[in-house]
Amino acid sequence: MKQHPEVNEVQEFLEIASDFEDPLEIIRESLSNAYDAGATEVVITIRDSAAGSDIIIEDDGHGMSRDDLKSFFDLGNSRKTDSIGHKGHGTKIFYKSDRIVVDTAHNGSNYHAVMDQPWEKLNEKTLPEYEVTEADTRPGNNGTRIQISGFRSGEGFDPESLTYDKIHHYLKWKTIAGSTAHYFDDDQREMDIVVDLDEGIDDSQEQLVTTNQLTFPNEQLEPDNSDFPATRMCKHYPAREIEFEHDGGTSTVEIVGMVGGKEARNELPTYGRHSVQFGVWLAKDHIKVEQVNEVLSHDNEFIHFFFIANCQDLELSANRGKVRNKASSLYTELKQELKHYMTKVAEDPWFKEDYLETRKRAQLRRRAQSQSTSLEERLEVINPDEPFTPTNRTEVLLALERSNNKADTDITVEEYKADHEVPAILLEDGTPRTSHVYLELTTHFEDDYPLGSADTILCWNYGDIDVLREYERNGYHGGDVEIDLQNDQIVYYHDEQHTVDIITVSDRIAAQEHQLLTSLD
Numbered sequence: 449m450k451q452h453p454e455v456n457e458v459q460e461f462l463e464i465a466s467d468f469e470d471p472l473e474i475i476r477e478s479l480s481n482a483y484d485a486g487a488t489e490v491v492i493t494i495r496d497s498a499a500g501s502d503i504i505i506e507d508d509g510h511g512m513s514r515d516d517l518k519s520f521f522d523l524g525n526s527r528k529t530d531s532i533g534h535k536g537h538g539t540k541i542f543y544k545s546d547r548i549v550v551d552t553a554h555n556g557s558n559y560h561a562v563m564d565q566p567w568e569k570l571n572e573k574t575l576p577e578y579e580v581t582e583a584d585t586r587p588g589n590n591g592t593r594i595q596i597s598g599f600r601s602g603e604g605f606d607p608e609s610l611t612y613d614k615i616h617h618y619l620k621w622k623t624i625a626g627s628t629a630h631y632f633d634d635d636q637r638e639m640d641i642v643v644d645l646d647e648g649i650d651d652s653q654e655q656l657v658t659t660n661q662l663t664f665p666n667e668q669l670e671p672d673n674s675d676f677p678a679t680r681m682c683k684h685y686p687a688r689e690i691e692f693e694h695d696g697g698t699s700t701v702e703i704v705g706m707v708g709g710k711e712a713r714n715e716l717p718t719y720g721r722h723s724v725q726f727g728v729w730l731a732k733d734h735i736k737v738e739q740v741n742e743v744l745s746h747d748n749e750f751i752h753f754f755f756i757a758n759c760q761d762l763e764l765s766a767n768r769g770k771v772r773n774k775a776s777s778l779y780t781e782l783k784q785e786l787k788h789y790m791t792k793v794a795e796d797p798w799f800k801e802d803y804l805e806t807r808k809r810a811q812l813r814r815r816a817q818s819q820s821t822s823l824e825e826r827l828e829v830i831n832p833d834e835p836f837t838p839t840n841r842t843e844v845l846l847a848l849e850r851s852n853n854k855a856d857t858d859i860t861v862e863e864y865k866a867d868h869e870v871p872a873i874l875l876e877d878g879t880p881r882t883s884h885v886y887l888e889l890t891t892h893f894e895d896d897y898p899l900g901s902a903d904t905i906l907c908w909n910y911g912d913i914d915v916l917r918e919y920e921r922n923g924y925h926g927g928d929v930e931i932d933l934q935n936d937q938i939v940y941y942h943d944e945q946h947t948v949d950i951i952t953v954s955d956r957i958a959a960q961e962h963q964l965l966t967s968l969d
Contacts, residue, residue, distance in 0.1 A: 485509025511554030546598030621719035682708035705755030
């Protein structure tokens, strides 16, 4: 006897609605639906109430037919095709409320639909019902008005969790208001978006008004004359469409982005902790979904980049928060194409030679300035009875000269230029050796300097050993690194093996003191 699997309809509605945890997702779904309906304007009004929040969404689109209205309330039979809401999951967030009222006009007909207590009924394991009435309306009187009463989701809309500023950042980072489609389609329809909050929620302004387009900060290819000359540098990488093959056929990725310093990045309205929002984002319908920063090589810090890669063949989770078809050949090949593209960006002479070098030179200048103190201040802190401990790189070099008194090897400083990436040239038993100079060895890794640029690293001490071991475990600049403190060496494996000697001045001085005590005995 053959049997069909059964679906618990109530449980499916309940679980899909529960997947939407952020109350702002109701705004995201409303905007996507309005745009799909051909709207040029959508107004979202949010009012606080004792039972939750009352939300009204009005758009001037072509409205919903009776079949469209059925898809609005149903699950899994959306009339959309490949757009972000084609499974009909998005509007289920509306079910987390006490009442849903829809008024929509389409082709001379006006439909009025009411669903009472959807959330209460679902939690009582009952499928909610809705009633539709139809009336005539004048031709051309199109549009949709949706009123959700007693909406509750997550913490809900309250003065502590919702502000105009937060909504603006959410719109531009998580919804169609931050669409990059206009970079690829000159004819993309612009949609005005208006948000009106209850004064009890936020009275800082009358309304929030924006559009459905994300724009990058203005380009600035040259550094400025400040102490942080690279912080406002910014370069745009124009829209590019790339076709790629996979087991399921051919797909297209549309990628656009920018590289920029901190001040330029601060002009972007990110949502969430600002510093972790950069890198490479996958998108569908040109709405950012999920980061794929692994497509950047290990020797490039993700924070400099902001790129959006749109692919309509991505499949998303019910709440649109993640890519669902990660096990597919499409996802694998898409990431490979993005790796090729981002490698070219990272090799751009502007990025490597102008932007990064400007940052490094400025860092060195600021470090040198911070290390320089007046002679009077330095004399005041000198105490002949206390052991000498350096406080900057120059004093490390001074300590090195002191350590030569009875050391096994004689090391002198032949040249020192503080503003150079490799500042020192040492003479070790007559052999010249290039050298980085630090108070602590860990600083070399924290400053992100390459390991192949000098013969030695001169330091006062190692710093935090646990930090060094962490770099051993995770690798450095795309290669494996072995920090052999017993033999004072760093061995770096990337394409070929490179060895860097460590000169620890405090150990040289300690060895001298030990020899002195031994001779006194």
